[in-house]
Each structure stands twice: as structure tokens, then as C-alpha cells.
Amino acid sequence: xxxxxxxxxxxxxxxxxxxxxxxxxxxxxLRMTKTAAPAPGSATASKPAAPKIGIVSLGCPKALxxxxxxxxxxxxxxxxxxxxxxxxxxxxxxxxxxxxxxxxESLEAIxxxxxxxxxxxxxxCMGGEEQTIxxxxxxxxxxxxxxxxxxxxxxxxxxxxxxxxxxxxLVPAExxxxxxxxxxYLKISEGCNHRCSFCIIxxxxxxxxxxxxxxxxxxxxxxxxxxxxxxxxISQDTSAYGVDLGYEESPYKGRPVKxxxxxxxxxxxxLGAWVRLHYVYPYPSVDEVIPLMAEGKILPYxxxxxQHASPDVLxxxxxxxxxxxTLDRIKGWREICPDLALRSTFIVGFPGETERDFQVLxxxxxxxxxxxxxxxxxxxxxxxxxxxxxxxxxxxxxxxRWERFMAAQQKISERKLARQVGRTIEVIxxxxxxxxxxxxxxxxxxxxxxxxxxxxxxxxxPGDIVQAKVEFSDEYDLWAALPDED
Ligand code: SF4
Numbered sequence: 001x002x003x004x005x006x007x008x009x010x011x012x013x014x015x016x017x018x019x020x021x022x023x024x025x026x027x028x029x030l031r032m033t034k035t036a037a038p039a040p041g042s043a044t045a046s047k048p049a050a051p052k053i054g055i056v057s058l059g060c061p062k063a064l065x066x067x068x069x070x071x072x073x074x075x076x077x078x079x080x081x082x083x084x085x086x087x088x089x090x091x092x093x094x095x096x097x098x099x100x101x102x103x104x105e106s107l108e109a110i111x112x113x114x115x116x117x118x119x120x121x122x123x124x125c126m127g128g129e130e131q132t133i134x135x136x137x138x139x140x141x142x143x144x145x146x147x148x149x150x151x152x153x154x155x156x157x158x159x160x161x162x163x164x165x166x167x168x169x170l171v172p173a174e175x176x177x178x179x180x181x182x183x184x185y186l187k188i189s190e191g192c193n194h195r196c197s198f199c200i201i202x203x204x205x206x207x208x209x210x211x212x213x214x215x216x217x218x219x220x221x222x223x224x225x226x227x228x229x230x231x232x233x234i235s236q237d238t239s240a241y242g243v244d245l246g247y248e249e250s251p252y253k254g255r256p257v258k259x260x261x262x263x264x265x266x267x268x269x270x271l272g273a274w275v276r277l278h279y280v281y282p283y284p285s286v287d288e289v290i291p292l293m294a295e296g297k298i299l300p301y302x303x304x305x306x307q308h309a310s311p312d313v314l315x316x317x318x319x320x321x322x323x324x325x326t327l328d329r330i331k332g333w334r335e336i337c338p339d340l341a342l343r344s345t346f347i348v349g350f351p352g353e354t355e356r357d358f359q360v361l362x363x364x365x366x367x368x369x370x371x372x373x374x375x376x377x378x379x380x381x382x383x384x385x386x387x388x389x390x391x392x393x394x395x396x397x398x399x400x401r402w403e404r405f406m407a408a409q410q411k412i413s414e415r416k417l418a419r420q421v422g423r424t425i426e427v428i429x430x431x432x433x434x435x436x437x438x439x440x441x442x443x444x445x446x447x448x449x450x451x452x453x454x455x456x457x458x459x460x461x462p463g464d465i466v467q468a469k470v471e472f473s474d475e476y477d478l479w480a481a482l483p484d485e486d
Contacts, residue, residue, distance in 0.1 A: 033084045050080040051160040054088030059096025085116035090159040097126035121155045142251035154214045182463030183230035192236035197386040213257040214250035230274040239283040262288045269297030278303040294337040299442045303343040309364030310357035341443030343372035349398030350378045352391035373409045417473035429464045450476040
């Protein structure tokens with residue numbers, strides 16, 4: 001008995017039927033039958049069996065377009081489309097929530113899919129009423145609203161992983177990476193809502209656009225499964241993650257995860273890899289992740305580009321100008337997490353920077369005792385509003401300040417690294433050759449920070465995380481050794 005109660009309504013506008021879909025369709029709806037029927041485009045004997053997904057689509061043409069997009073994505077990923085509940089490994093129900101009668105029809109469709117198949121992914125307009133749906137059908141796999149194609153696909157991937165097909169899967173699941181196999185960058189958002197006067201990134205990349213948490217987490221999981229041991233979380237503004245989405249939840253492994261830095265860090269911390277946070281703007285929300293670092297969930301490492309310490313320069317840069325408060329916060333963070341490594345970048349010679357401003361910066365640096373610091377001499381960037389500021393600093397003054405800054409930080413770094421001598425620390429190995437191994441500690445991001453040298457150590461391989469005892473230090477690097485073999 002076909003599900004569709006009005007088979008006579010079926011119309012198939014020429015050229016609009018998605019290839020390989022054998023579904024009963026009336027204007028604005030796609031429905032399924034209870035028993036299997038051969039579907040065009042089903043797997044051939046020479047290819048691996050493709051997983052099959054069914055779809056029931058209710059509602060208006062906009063909902064139908066959503067269903068078509070989902071179908072297109074499913075087919076592009078090698079899923080077959082099942083016209084029957086019996087032949088489907090999971091069923092997507094795209095609901096309508098416009099009128100009470102439409103809601104009732106949506107609930108009826110979900111109920112039928114649960115009864116006939118049991119593995120149901122709900123999406124569409126009625127998805128906004130998750131509680132109503134879950135009250136009646138607590139076991140639906142996921143509930144999302146309209147246009148949330150990516151979340152629907154995430155739910156499909158979780159319920160029915162795509163089959164590996166060597167004909168179509170030329171790209172590994174984790175994507176093609178330019179980094180070594182054991183670490184990878186994980187981009188959580190694009191763009192930036194700030195307007196720092198020296199920067200043109202917002203005009204190039206636009207305002208903040210965060211990726212849904214589930215999307216980031218599934219990518220992170222694929223990377224870890226492919227052998228990545230260290231995830232480097234990047235964005236233009238990591239602590240603003242999710243602001244643009246209203247911290248919206250998305251379904252990850254059957255439970256909702258908010259697009260919020262704390263929630264994301266907590267989930268990433270459960271994947272079993274090192275997690276390192278880059279480009280963190282010093283919002284109050286940063287305080288919330290410090291306990292996760294103290295617990296060892298994520299690396300005690302924060303890359304916060306402070307840029308300067310003088311309130312006047314920070315104001316001209318259009319950056320937050322509360323550096324005294326920041327010192328107190330750093331102190332508080334270190335009380336919770338004594339091993340916290342802070343990395344930052346600064347600009348010297350910004351227009352209007354006086355010798356007094358620069359001295360404020362040096363004093364602040366001395367007090368903050370940051371671990372890793374980069375410093376740039378200000379250069380005007382075409383299109384930046386800072387170009388219009390008065391008080392350009394002569395090149396030789398910029399150079400002289402840069403040298404003083406670097407010399408001051410070198411002493412701080414040397415002093416801090418000397419405190420590590422005698423400790424046993426975790427080291428991730430990057431390279432091994434006949435002369436030994438080169439690795440990094442929790443305080444060293446690849447390419448930009450220091451190294452831990454294991455001279456003569458050839459028993460390790462890139463990606464290994466080992467315990468090593470620190471024996472020497474200099475201004476930027478450590479030398480360590482593995483315990484002797486018995
Ligand atoms: S410097 Fe960073 S925070 Fe400021 S506008 Fe550029 S990207 Fe945004």
C-alpha cells in the first residue's frame with residue numbers, strides 16, 4: 001500500500017525530477033512507499049553497495065527546494081535514494097509548520113516514518129518546535145529547522161556513514177592537507193566584526209561567519225581518525241565564535257552542541273588530540289576556557305594578539321584599552337592554570353606612538369611575562385584607516401623600538417624557559433633524522449614558536465607524543481631527553 005493517499009495528484013514537471021529519485025510526488029510533496037521498489041540509479045553489481053536514504057517532503061515549494069538540495073547533496077556523496085521505508089537505512093522528514101493542519105500532517109508523517117523505519121531525521125519549518133516533536137517522538141535522530149542542509153547531512157553521516165567508493169572518493173575524508181600528517185589547522189569561522197584601524201581583513205573577508213559546531217566537530221573527528229595528533233584552532237577571532245549564529249545548536253552525535261567557544265573546546269578536548277587555540281580576542285568569555293586548560297582537556301596555550309599596551313595607542317588602533325585589567329586577568333588565569341603559555345603579537349611604531357607609549361608597552365611586557373611574542377614594525381596597508389592618522393613614526397625610530405622590544409622579550413623568554421629545566425614534559429615529535437628528533441611542547445605552536453630538541457634520539461617518529469626531561473634551555477628553545485631504556 002503506497003503511503004501517498006492521493007496518487008492521482010502526482011505530477012512530474014518535465015526536467016525537474018532529480019535523477020534517480022523514484023518517489024511519489026504531488027505539488028510540494030515527496031512521499032514514500034512502505035515496501036521496496038527498484039529505484040533508478042541504484043547501485044550496480046560492480047560498485048560497492050551504497051547506503052540508502054529515504055525522504056518525505058511536505059509543505060511549500062521553498063521546502064521542496066530544500067529537499068532537492070538535500071537530495072542533491074546525498075547523491076553527490078554517493079547515497080542511493082530509497083522510495084520505500086523498507087529499503088531505507090534512515091528517513092529524512094522535511095516538515096511544514098505553517099498552519100496547525102500542516103503541523104498535524106508533519107507529526108503524522110514523522111509518526112509513520114518512525115513506525116515503518118525507526119531511524120528518522122526531522123528537518124524543515126516544524127523543526128523550530130523541537131520540543132513538540134520530541135514529546136511525541138523522543139527517539140528521532142535529529143531535529144533541525146529549514147535551510148539547515150549541512151546539519152541534515154551531518155545527521156545523515158552520523159546515522160549512515162557514506163560508503164567508500166574509489167570511483168568517487170579520490171579525496172580522503174579528512175581532505176587534502178598541506179601540513180604534516182600529525183597536525184592540522186581547524187578553521188572555525190571566517191571574517192571579523194572588529195574594525196582595527198591597521199587591518200583590512202574585514203573589508204576583504206567580511207563580517208564574522210561561523211561554521212556550525214557539528215560541522216567543525218565532524219571535521220575535527222575525521223582529522224583525528226586520519227592520524228592528526230594536534231588540532232590548531234584558527235579564525236580571525238576565535239573567542240567571537242558563534243556570535244553571528246546566536247550560539248545556535250547543531251546536532252553532533254545525537255546531541256545538540258552550541259556554537260560557542262567553551263562548548264566547542266569541551267567537545268574538541270574529548271577527541272584525544274592536542275587542541276591549541278589561536279587568534280583569541282581578549283573577550284571576557286576567554287576566562288571560561290581556562291579551567292578546561294587546567295583540567296588538561298585542551299592545551300594551556302592562548303594566542304592573543306594584544307598589539308600594544310598604551311591606552312592611547314590601543315584607542316588609535318580601535319582595540320580594547322584596558323591593559324591593567326588584562327594584567328589582572330592574566331594573573332587570575334595563571335592562578336587557575338599555572339602552566340598557561342601566552343603567545344602574542346605587537347606592533348611598534350604605530351602612528352602617534354610616543355616614547356612614553358613605547359615605555360608603557362615595555363613595562364607592561366615585563367609585568368605580563370608572556371611566553372612567546374612576535375613584534376612587527378608598523379607598515380601602512382593600502383585601504384587601512386590607520387593610514388590617515390597623524391604622527392607617522394620615522395623608520396629608524398621604529399627599528400630602534402623593535403630592537404629594544406625584542407631584547408626585552410628575549411630576556412623574559414630566557415628566564416621563563418630556564419624554569420623548565422629539570423621538569424618532565426610532554427613533547428610532540430615533528431621531525432626525526434640521524435642526528436635526533438625535533439619536537440614541541442604545549443607552549444610551542446608549529447612554525448611560529450620554539451622547539452624541543454632531543455639530540456641523538458631516533459627511537460621516536462613524527463606525531464609521537466613522549467615524556468621528556470628538560471636538560472637545557474636558551475632564549476627560545478629547550479633541549480630534553482627521553483628516559484633511558486632499561
Ligand atoms: S586585527 Fe584581527 S580583530 Fe582586528 S579587524 Fe583585523 S582580523 Fe579583526
